[in-house]
Amino acid sequence: MSMFAPRSVELVQALQDVNMETLRSPAVGIRVDVSDIQSEVPVHRHQQGQLVLALKGAAICEVADALWMVPPHCAVWVPGMMPHSIRATANARLAYLFVQPGAAALPARCCTLGITALVRELVLEMARLPADYPGDGPEQRKATVLLEELTRMPVTTLHLAVSQEPRVRRIARRLAEHPADRRTLGEWAAWVAMSERSLARLVQAETGLSFGRWRQQIHLIEALRLLASGHRVQQVAGALGYDSVTAFISMFKKSLGKPPARYIAEMGLDAAQPYR
Known part of the structure; x- marks a missing residue:
């Protein structure tokens, strides 16, 4: 070589x-x-x-x-x-x-x-x-x-806090691999054989975040990856399971301070940048 x-x-x-x-x-x-x-x-x-x-x-x-x-x-x-x-x-x-x-x-x-x-x-x-x-x-x-x-x-701070607690870690890995999974907190609780209230308390105690905020971190990271790869905002919203583009843009702007297109432009991310 x-x-x-x-x-x-x-x-x-x-x-x-x-x-x-x-x-x-x-x-x-x-x-x-x-x-x-x-x-x-x-x-x-x-x-x-x-x-x-x-x-x-x-x-x-x-x-x-x-x-x-x-x-x-x-x-x-x-x-x-x-x-x-x-x-x-x-x-x-x-x-x-x-x-x-x-x-x-x-x-x-x-x-x-x-x-x-x-x-x-x-x-x-x-x-x-x-x-x-x-x-x-x-x-x-x-x-x-x-x-x-x-x-x-x-x-x-773009990471997903987890713990050694096996049920939290199991959900975390599933969400990381399938960010469009829109199961409710109750459905996730049933998936790990817990009550909805118990799972909510467990996630808060183990990660310091509510379940919704915890899952939102995954959506932000996956959104950045898709946007930088050249996907349109509408495509990203659909890929993450949002009911509307407006809801996705609102989440993104609230979390990162800018709408998706402006954030990507200011970061200088170029989907066509060659890989050498």
Whole structure:
């Protein structure tokens, strides 16, 4: 493989592509192409922190207390030694960036970071470089710039809080995989063999949110992904099960402060942006 060719691997092979034990470079990128079936990396951990970007499709990082879904203008940051698993939709395209401990002042907790076009391109550039690039050349300088930029990226709240409680986690995974599922609270309660009132109290206690607000987080993240992929607002509203476009726009604006079209335009998301 040419040293300038992207290391493009399957999701389950990504961690095998780089020897995590002997890795010394401050930041190493990998491009991940998922096959035509949904794929999952089981729970694992490594000393390096990991940044996960979704270039196409969707990805979900699951940690002990939350599902972190990767919107198109963001990346999920998983600190080193934190147990996590990663799931991706069929035909998704992801990029990983592994960051050595102490290489950058990044958060000590799992979070979603807003990502600029510059950071995105630098991550893809790191994926074109060998993992053992020289420590005194242009590759090192690119890594330094990338890590400095990452420390400036804003932390967002686009995640779904869950817990170790099995019924809450079961509903969370179902909603993350099927955001258009419009079952009522009572119907979800029956699905996990609880009363409606008990489920409402449980979700509030475990996540700090009402069931409606909890589910709304999924709709926001899925809406951003679809809008950035070129779907019209009407299509997104239908895909998420809203009865009207107006209801969807109202939810979006109330949550993010702007209507969908304006939000996407100001974020600079381009559905036609090439994947390299």
